[in-house]
Amino acid sequence: PFCKKRSRTLPSDLPLCLFPGGSHPKVGGDRRKRTVFTPAQIELLKKSFEENQYPGYQTREALARCIGIEEDRVHIWFQNRRARTPKRIRIGNHAAAPYRSYPKVGGDRRKRTVFTPVQIELLKKEFEENQYPGYETREALARCIGVEEDRVHVRIEMVGAPKTSLNRTYWNHLKRSE
DNA sequence: GGGTAATCTAATCAACG
DNA sequence: CGTTGATTAGATTACCC
Numbered sequence: 001p002f003c004k005k006r007s008r009t010l011p012s013d014l015p016l017c018l019f020p021g022g023s024h025p026k027v028g029g030d031r032r033k034r035t036v037f038t039p040a041q042i043e044l045l046k047k048s049f050e051e052n053q054y055p056g057y058q059t060r061e062a063l064a065r066c067i068g069i070e071e072d073r074v075h076i077w078f079q080n081r082r083a084r085t086p087k088r089i090r091i092g093n094h095a096a097a098p099y100r101s102y103p104k105v106g107g108d109r110r111k112r113t114v115f116t117p118v119q120i121e122l123l124k125k126e127f128e129e130n131q132y133p134g135y136e137t138r139e140a141l142a143r144c145i146g147v148e149e150d151r152v153h154v155r156i157e158m159v160g161a162p163k164t165s166l167n168r169t170y171w172n173h174l175k176r177s178e
Numbered sequence: 179g180g181g182t183a184a185t186c187t188a189a190t191c192a193a194c195g
Numbered sequence: 196c197g198t199t200g201a202t203t204a205g206a207t208t209a210c211c212c
Contacts, residue, residue: 031193031201036200076201080200080201109208109210112210114212158183
């Protein structure tokens with residue numbers, strides 16, 4: 001029982017920005033199956049969270065190995081945890097300057113993935129056909145080009161640009177520099 | 179240095195118990 | 196039906212070529 005058919009095209013009229021969270025009825029593919037953490041895993045995650053609310057990649061990776069789960073699941077868990085932690089208790093964030101402090105706190109980040117032209121080509125082709133590939137699609141695509149699924153996910157998110165045909169990040173970048 | 183992956187927040191959807 | 200994992204938009208920072 002999951003929700004159906006991804007739309008092949010963007011809904012023409014209504015801007016997607018009106019529907020954060022992918023709430024537009026026509027978008028959103030099959031989701032990754034919800035992860036169920038064991039009490040022991042939760043305990044370790046919470047303990048780790050108390051020590052550092054912004055663990056870097058190495059830390060997340062180690063933690064993930066320790067509790068036998070993927071690094072990206074840990075990453076998501078921390079994001080959700082922070083989002084649901086009252087701001088006054090949140091360490092390493094300042095409401096006024098949302099992004100200013102995170103690099104210091106976060107520390108190391110994952111090594112930048114470099115896609116080959118062939119990989120880009122395939123990603124682009126898939127994206128044209130479906131801008132919101134579900135989990136199964138992403139997984140298959142990832143296997144096909146030989147990278148991890150979450151890298152595909154990030155990549156798709158980056159490129160996804162309802163507003164323009166340009167890369168979303170690039171668009172923001174240009175907007176900032178004038 | 180420019181282009182873009184990694185990361186963040188915020189809001190929302192939706193599976194599980 | 197509340198808790199919480201997953202998805203998305205938008206924004207910022209770091210890094211490879």
